[in-house]
Structures are given as structure tokens and as C-alpha cells.
Amino acid sequence: MRYSYTMISKTQIKNIKLLHQKKYRESEGVFIAEGPKIVNDLLNSKFKVREVFATKEFKVQGSSLRIHEVTEKELIQLSALATPNQVIASFETEDVMPDVRILKMELVLALDDIRDPGNLGTIIRIADWFGIRHILCSESSVDVYNPKVIQATMGSIARVNVYYADLDTVLKEFNTVYAAVLDGDNIYSQKLSKQGVVLIGNESKGVSEKLMKCVNRRISIPNFSAGAESLNAAVAVAVICSEFKRREKA
């Protein structure tokens, strides 16, 4: 179910390129995603599609869809990537946080000021793998709709809900707030609950002092080396999620 080839207009190209910038994504309530895997994952998700621009190679999975066919050259013009891949599509953003009572029934991640787009995208991908469905981000964290974040999720953005909130207010509603710190209790030997929030700090500064006041369980990944000072934030999230979840499958 494809459009026959129609010239893409300069205005269309300009409008998609504006979405590379946060202020236009926010004013339009729209973001872009690229590549067949990620676009197909999003087409089969809660996100509402706006427009799809694709070369002849692109195969849409599932439901029929109107597609603007573009040339390779046009795709390069639209793309935020160094090597565009078959398709770029725009979707409406989603950010209505559910009632905290819903979140309290699950294990949720909270990110305090994560700044690197690759880290946020990778964390979303990790959450997806480990069946974590909700991530709370401090307002200062990198924009989840940044194309670099979307691409790094490898499609997991279609399945994991990300909300921006004043963490100081929201965390107070939870009974159990874990924080990943360097001098906490050995995560391997702790009892870990199936509900609660796991708070992850900024890449260089860790969890802010203000938010530490909401924390009642300080946990650490033991260090087996004299020299290593830290783990990358996404790597720490992976080990922590694995520890919370393995007890269900061991």
C-alpha cells in the first residue's frame, strides 16, 4: 500500500530537518526515527505515525501504510544519521505519566540528570530486555526524542515508557527507593524487591545530594580491581537490572 513516487517538496524536507532540534520537536509534539527495524517497531506501538519517507527497499511490517517514496539523495537530506538506512518517519511524542499508584506496582528506573544520548538510548534498550516498562527522568536529563537517543534504543523506545518529572516530588511517593552508589551495600547479597525505584545518577557526578534524601536503599556493584574507579552509567544499569531480575529466572 504505497504512494506512487511523488516529488518531496522543499518544505517537507525543511520540516523534517527542523525535528533534529529539540525546540521544534517540543513545539510540534513530533519526533523522527530512522531505519527499518526502529521504524517498524514504532509503527507497531502506542506511538501515532505522522509521515513516512522511504526508498523502494523499505518493507513495512504489518499494517498497511501510506509511504512517501524518496530517492537515496533525498533520504540523505532528511536524515540525522551519517549513513541513512531506507526510511525516516515522524511520530507524535507521548509523555503522559500514569498515576504513581500504577508505577508503584512495578520495578521502575529513575535517571537523575543523564546527559549522554547514547547512554539514555542504551539504558532504554537494557530496560526493554529486562522487562522494565517505565523510566522516570529528571527534567535536566537529555531529551528522549533526540534522534541519537531514538537510534541507540534500537527500537526499544516502542516498548518502554519514558517520562520527565520532578524526581524530588515523585520519588517521595515510593516506599522503596534504591540508589546506585559507589559505597553502598553489595548488590549480590541483598534482598531486592519486585517493586520500587532504582535511581541512577549523572555520568560524572552520580546521584545528587537532594535526591539522596529520598533514598532508603544504597546499593553497589562490588569492585574486583584496585584501579578501576567507575563503570559507565548504562553498564551499571545493566548489571543492576540483571541482579533484580535474575532471582525470577534462576
Next chain:
Amino acid sequence: MRYSYTMISKTQIKNIKLLHQKKYRESEGVFIAEGPKIVNDLLNSKFKVREVFATKEFKVQGSSLRIHEVTEKELIQLSALATPNQVIASFETEDVMPDVRILKMELVLALDDIRDPGNLGTIIRIADWFGIRHILCSESSVDVYNPKVIQATMGSIARVNVYYADLDTVLKEFNTVYAAVLDGDNIYSQKLSKQGVVLIGNESKGVSEKLMKCVNRRISIPNFSAGAESLNAAVAVAVICSEFKRREKA
């Protein structure tokens, strides 16, 4: 113990910049590292320093050292980074693989065709954290002395030994060869040995068929989601290293 300021010559700048390229690193047997943390870690390691170029801000830790003082502008000329940070130094490469009998006494990682510099650097950092001292790389893997790899190790390159080898030959010497695959045994419930090799595959293709013939333990990180198809290679390494090591500290 510093050099008084001496003009850095055009030849010196050119020679350092050539080390951004693999062929010059190989012909010279020299690589570069940047930033106070990484350079200080390397200065206190097995690696022999060649030259250090630093701005006035740089504080060398430990042993005295002759430093070429450079201006911010000169540092930018030398650097492989978008934002240079105080110091750039050159070191002699090290790649003599110890006898396999030494390696067989420990838990070792083997990387089959890892291509992304950030992934290799992050894997070295993870290995360091978990006390893994040796990494074997297939000849086709990205060069460990690539500046992007060195920077991503955050100094762990000073403590983890990385060797390039024909994995097909070397792996045959080991009694236990684990491979991370998508349909292996649940790693959470396996007995895992303290010696052996853990083989990690290429970012998109996984472990090559040829090397799978050397494998006698296929392990997987359970997937808790219907949609997630994979984990990033470095993330998988982190979860696997954590599983091998936690039994020592739990």
C-alpha cells in the same frame, strides 16, 4: 619536574598527529592517550612513556617526568578529541601474549571481530572493574590503540592486557570455552568456572561459525521482553562478567 616552556616544533605536531592513524602506530610501535586520568594511569603502568605534551594545568601523579609544556592552541592541534583536556602523551605499544598456560589459570575474555571502538574501550573498562586481566581479540577486531578505544577505557587500558591472536588456534588450548549466544543455557542457573574463556561475538553477526566449533558451553542472558532482540555487546559483557564474579562475593 617540568620542562620550561619550549616551542613545540611543526615536526613534533605532525608526528603526534600521524599516530591518530593505525598504520603509523604500527610502524612506530607507539600510541597516544589524552586527559589527566588516563595519562596518569598509563604513567603508572607497564607501558613505557615516550613524550608528554601538557598545559600548565596538568598535574602529574607519582614519579617525576619531563613534560613539554604546550599552549591550549597547540594541544588542540595535537589532539584526536573534540575537547582536549590538559595533556596528550605517547606510549610504546605492548602486545606480547603470555604462554597460554598462564592464561588458562584465569578467566579470560575473547572478542570475535568487535568493530566499534567505543565497545572495545567499554569492554576493557568492564574487564578491569571485574578483575579480568586478559582479553584476546581476533585479528579482525578494532585496533586497541585507536585513540577512541584508549579514551573509552577511562584508564583501564593501564591494567588490562589486550592481545591479538588467531582465536581459532588459541581457543583450542582451553578446556572450557563459553560463548555468549541468544539461545544458550540460562546463565543465572549455570555452574560457572573460575578459569576458561568467555567468547563474545561481533556486534551484529555474533560468534562466527568457525569459532563456535571451539565452544563447549553456550550461555545466554535470559530475555524478559517479547520485543527486545539483543543487548549491546559491551552491555552483554558486563552482565556476563558480573555473573561469573558475583559468586565470589555474594
